[in-house]
Amino acid sequence: MIKTTPSVCPYCGTGCGIGLRSDGDKVIGVEPISSHPISKGRLCSKGWSAAFATGHENRVTSPMIREGEGFRKASWDEALTLIHEKFSYHRDHHGPETVGMISCARATNEDNYAIQKFARTVLKTNNIDHCARICHSPSVAGLQQTLGSGAMTNSIADVGKADVIVVFGCDPTESHSIIGSDIMKAKEAGALLMVVDPRRTRLAEIADVHLQLRLGTNVALLNGLVNIILERGWEDKAFVAERVDDLDVMRKAIAEYTPERVEEITGVPVDQQIQFARLYSHARAAFLAYGMGVTQYVSGTNNVMSISNLALICGHVGKQGAGINPLRGQNNVQGACDMGCLPCQYPGYQQANDPAVRDKFAKAWGTTVGQIPGMTSLGMNEAMLDDAFHALMIFGEDPVLTDPDQNQVTKALKKLDCLVVVEMVMTETAQLADVVLPAACFAEKNGTFASCERRVQRVRKAVNPPGECKSDWQTIAMMAEKFGAKGFGWANSEEVFNEIVSVTPIYSHMSYPRLDESRGLQWPCNTHHPDGSPVLHERSFPIGKARLIPVHNLPTAEQPDVEYPYYLTTIRLHFHYGCGSMTRKSPLLERESPKGLLFMNPRDANNQKLFNHAPVGVRSRRGYIETRVVVTDQVPPGLLSIPYHFFDTPSNQLTNDAQDPVTRMPELKACAVRVEPLARDAEPKSIHTLRALHEAELAE
């Protein structure tokens, strides 16, 4: 018997409505939801293929314990006993700073809440982090300083209310297709579209203005634009006078960014800068969306603050159709942040370094909590390499594939005394684990996701999980019992959510019935905003007046030179998501993967005598992979781009882990590489073959 269960798409942060069509315990297909407030009956290729992601092929269905090179099946009790033994040993003998957890931006709020509660109350550590570290940690850090809140200020529907739309360092038709769709529709309805991107993306092709700046020169461009606006008096004077501090500091600090100098640094012609500045500052409401092209730099936090400066002086914050809008990459990366899966923040962005906050939670949870400041995920990696970190539990993430400088990550994880991975399938990371626990997928559990517009929505169970797979909060509850901890005895996901609501002020007026009724609520949802908040900062900012914080342009950590003459940047493809562990199970999406993965300008290809799909090796100071080139004018000469979804051709062999000093965001968007043509008829080797060859060479 076939039935349809309404839920939320498990892919990007847009939060589209999706109906799961199931026959018994198999999800056979999906359908869009016409009445959904965001997706309105649309889905992207990933959403349409979501049924395959839930497939039972390759699923881990029981706990597994390492035995030599392989794994053997184990009972939950045996696996949990082993975990208890290892983690409590290291916590008690080496201190809580030597153990930690990585939560999952794809899991529900309920799962994430349970994970950080376990880290803080049972392991007594603040070593809890997740992949927001490598997507929008600079947004959280930067916007918290300038506005007092790190999330998208407006709603997706505001795209349709704007007269100017700016797409800055992101490619929404590929990575957030339904937002991309709204942008295309708004453009057709007459809105002006301006794209800032080193690549000629699909939206750049149809845009009114495309500023094709050089890689890693965001701050220079933004300072230049602010300078033009202030010089000509195009700023929103009333808004700035009433709601913004430090204009004079700003004016002085950026005076040196003359249009001519900015052209020199960024390559954007003076008249294009002036045109952009005029259109943006004169707009009635300008919606600015940005993505990884802003955050994944050593100057990530500075980039975010510069964007905030531009929007603030033009008064494009705190009103409909405008805003500073970071597009979040994962279905629930917003929620994982909301739930406090960050070393420095408790649920609802309550600061972990504030003793009053720690006391509040200790009281609410009826036990002591971790006191020592926590480490970020990359910080934990470094501690592992220094032999100062011994046991790690990772939920549904694949850092071996998605973190920068793959060889270092693997080396770090191998140093652990105990690595626990809670996963659906045997990812590259899971293969390094000592214990693997089976996880239920989104279609197999109840809970909530928070989308990038801060909308908390209900996720519903359509089918039973296979084998012994469990929701993460259930796994945590069983583990807590083994550790003898109290406060994890929830009967269902709704009980977890009610506990979240009781300690998270921005969620305080939410409940499952209210979420159902309203098709999701946008936080803050509290006494002041019982029906949620589509637009933030309408009357004031959480820090009172917003701050303009001048920053200066810094070059990328690595730049092309004689030895490594190209810039390499990482991208996403419409058909794939994250490490590919879900999308690559779909035969159609897998078929859509290009034969070559290295995008190269025709001029560069010509210079190197490369043809379309020519086999090449790509080398950086850190690693080497083989693939094929795709010759395209999407990238300018001197710039190569590579998608990061493919475990056999991992871009993170090449990327640089130089980090933003504030958030430790690695510079995934820029590194220097060279391209080594292979014989015309050579077949590019996968990383696994290359590794085996390398090891054989060493053995000789």
Next chain:
Amino acid sequence: MNVYELDRIEHLRDWLALSHQVYQAVENDLGNCNWQPIEHGEVVKFKPNVRPLVSPKSLFFSEQENMFVFDGEKFRETLPEHGPRVIFGVSACDLTAISYQDKHFRKDPYYQARRQQTLLVGIDCTKPCDGGFCRSVDAGPHVKDEIADLILTPMPSIGGENTGWWLICSSDAGRAAVSGMDLRRADSSWSSWREMNRRHTEAEFKSDVHIINGIQRINARAVPDELWERLAHQCISCSGCSQLCPTCSCYATRDVAEDTNMVRQRVWDSCLMVGFQKEASGANPAAEAGRRMYRYWYHKFSEDYVAQMGRYGCVGCGRCESTCPGSVGVHSIMEKISNA
């Protein structure tokens, strides 16, 4: 033809549910409408004039199904097995699509295994639906006799209140399904009332000039390649139009290991994806997005297919328009072509 009077549609559904698994479009609390099973005795109100976003296509041509199993020695066909079913309250556009698929899949054992077990209960639409243009492509708003087993058409309403239904038995299977049910014979006025109703409904359709114009241009090959290429720039290959189109029938196959067996599966495909026609060498006759888009609409509106299939591939349901993220669904595309 046997025609009866029916006070409440739910009586018929309940009668059929005694001996069939009944699927009906049900609107849930969230305002979405899907085909859901309804048991005998279940109290679910029937809503006329609803057209779910998803057609009943998948109830015959499943989005994912096994074709055969190979156990290392033998191949074993895996046909779908289930008892008799009723799809209840299907509108003319979807019934037209089913009869189109019946032709296309006439020799397909998987499709036929489901189709042979299914009784179709159609319903006449009394007003155009959002985006629907069935009238322009001869697929509605009224159900043709040969494409349903039973047809429901409303009696004239008094003061806006529905006064009952006429039940038309348009096939032997339909007649057999209601035999034994306590029904009054209709008097002969039903057909003129139905005809009047049809004319009223047809008069309410919005202008379809862009559709007619677009069909002419596609058949005259009057749309330049450059225009297709430009329009295709807005197609992100989401596959939504193919998924929702009630006449799209392309599928891909794959082999999946299950225990010690290999299972051949077929899954819905979309010709708008670049991999659809990609050859093993990497060569691709439809590598340009514009070519793929042209092919899609040619399939839906070309006279070449009328010769083969007896009608256009498009049944005018307008679902592609409502699901297209790139504003290149049927209305948008036909408007853009006719204004070119």
